[in-house]
Amino acid sequence: MNQSNYFELESHLRELMKKASYSDSTTKDMEFILxxxxxxxxxxxxDEYSPEIGDQMVEYCSSELHVCDSRVSRAKGIxxxxxxxxxxLDGDAALxxxxxxxxxxxxxxxxxxxxxxDHCLKAGNKTSTIHIKFLVCGRxxxxxxxxxxxxxxxxxxxxxxxAFLAMKYDGYWCRISLFLRFLYEQGIVSHNYSGLFVYRxxxxxxxxVYSPDEIAIIEQSIDCSTPAGIRNYAIVLLMSxxxxxxxxISALTLDNFDFKNNRIKFIQLKTDEPxxxxxxxxxxxAVLKYLFSARPDLPSCxxxxxxxxxxxxxxxxxAIDTAVWTLFRKSGIEISGRRxxxxxxxxxxxxxxxxxxxxxxxxxxxxxxxxxxxIKHYARIDIESMRLCPLEVISPSGTFSRExxxxxxxxNA
Numbered sequence: 001m002n003q004s005n006y007f008e009l010e011s012h013l014r015e016l017m018k019k020a021s022y023s024d025s026t027t028k029d030m031e032f033i034l035x036x037x038x039x040x041x042x043x044x045x046x047d048e049y050s051p052e053i054g055d056q057m058v059e060y061c062s063s064e065l066h067v068c069d070s071r072v073s074r075a076k077g078i079x080x081x082x083x084x085x086x087x088x089l090d091g092d093a094a095l096x097x098x099x100x101x102x103x104x105x106x107x108x109x110x111x112x113x114x115x116x117x118d119h120c121l122k123a124g125n126k127t128s129t130i131h132i133k134f135l136v137c138g139r140x141x142x143x144x145x146x147x148x149x150x151x152x153x154x155x156x157x158x159x160x161x162x163a164f165l166a167m168k169y170d171g172y173w174c175r176i177s178l179f180l181r182f183l184y185e186q187g188i189v190s191h192n193y194s195g196l197f198v199y200r201x202x203x204x205x206x207x208x209v210y211s212p213d214e215i216a217i218i219e220q221s222i223d224c225s226t227p228a229g230i231r232n233y234a235i236v237l238l239m240s241x242x243x244x245x246x247x248x249i250s251a252l253t254l255d256n257f258d259f260k261n262n263r264i265k266f267i268q269l270k271t272d273e274p275x276x277x278x279x280x281x282x283x284x285x286a287v288l289k290y291l292f293s294a295r296p297d298l299p300s301c302x303x304x305x306x307x308x309x310x311x312x313x314x315x316x317x318x319a320i321d322t323a324v325w326t327l328f329r330k331s332g333i334e335i336s337g338r339r340x341x342x343x344x345x346x347x348x349x350x351x352x353x354x355x356x357x358x359x360x361x362x363x364x365x366x367x368x369x370x371x372x373x374x375i376k377h378y379a380r381i382d383i384e385s386m387r388l389c390p391l392e393v394i395s396p397s398g399t400f401s402r403e404x405x406x407x408x409x410x411x412n413a
Contacts, residue, residue, distance in 0.1 A: 010034060014034070016091065021127040033074055036075075051083050055079070066338070068339065112188060117133070133179070140179070143166045177195070177197070207350075207351065208348075214333045215240050217333050218236065218331040222327060228294075233290075234289070234290045239345035239346065240345045242366060243366065246320040246324070247317040248275075250315055257287065263279055268368050
C-alpha cells in the first residue's frame, strides 16, 4: 500500500489497529491522537501526508495541546506507523516495524516461548500485548543463544545481563523480567533472575491545579449565545463542581437527573461504583437551559449531551475533551507547562477542597473514590495548610555555633 493521502492512510491504520485488539486504555489514547491529527490536518488545509507532516502533528500535540509525555510518545508511535504505511509496508510490519520480526529459535526454545504466550493469554493479556511480549522475549532468547547458552537450565546472570544490554533499550526489562520469573517458576532456569535489575519508578508529578479565580475565568469566557456554548457551559459546570470524568458525562442520560428532588446519580464507568450527589442550582439551571433551548430534538437518543451539528449523535468523551481543551486555551489564563482539560478540573476541585479543609470523607464522596487512600496525592499540594505549620528554627549552639561565627569572621573571644 503506497498512498500519501492522510485520511486514506489513517483509515487503513485504524483497520490494522482494530485487528490487533489493543487494550481499552491504549485504544482510548490512540483515538485521541488520531482525532487530534485529523483536526490539525483539516485546520492546516493539508491533504497529502509526509514524514515531515507527521513531525508537525507530534509537535502540535506537544506544544499546542500540552498532552502528557505518555501521549506524546503515543503520537510518535502512530507517526511511525503512518510512515511505514507510506513506505509500502502493511499488516504487522506496518504496526510493529522491526519488532514484527519473528524470532528464529530452535524447536525447544520456540516451545518455551509458545508456553509463555499461552500463560499470558490465561492471565488475561490482550492479543497485542502478547504479541509484543512474544517478539521481545524471542529477541532476548536469540541473544542468549548467540552468547553460547543452548540449554536454558545453564543460563547465568552474566548472560542475562549481556543478552538484555544487546537489545539497547532498557524499557524492555519490564517484559523480560516477567519472562524470567516464568522460566524460574516453571523450573526451566535454576535461579530467579527477574530481580537482577531494579525497576525505576517514574518520578511522581504534582497534579495540575487551577485556582477558583482561574476556574471562574474559564466559565465566564464561554460564549453562551450559541447552542454549542450553552452545552459546553453545562459540561464545564459538571466538571468544575463535581469533578465528573468526561467518559461519565458523555454517558449521562435523562434518567441520571432527578430535577424534582435535585439529585444526580450514575454508575462510574472507570470504577463501576455508584455516584450520587445533590444537583446544585447553578448546574441544574445550566443543564435545563441546554435541554430546552439548545439540544436538538432527538426522541430516539437518551444521551443528554449530543453534537451541535448534523448528523446529530451522542457527544463522545473525546469530543468533550477536545472542547474543554479549546476552552482552556481561549480563556486567556496561563496554561503554559500546565495540563488543561477535564482532569485539571477534577484535580483543581480536589486540591481546592483540601486547601479549604473539607474533610477527606467529603472529598472522597464528591470525587467518587472508593477509599480515602485514592485522594492522598492531592494532599501533596496543600501548600496553604503547610504554611500554617512552620517549624521553629533552632538556634545553633556548641561547636556548630562556633564554626558559624568563625566562618563569618566573628570571634567569641
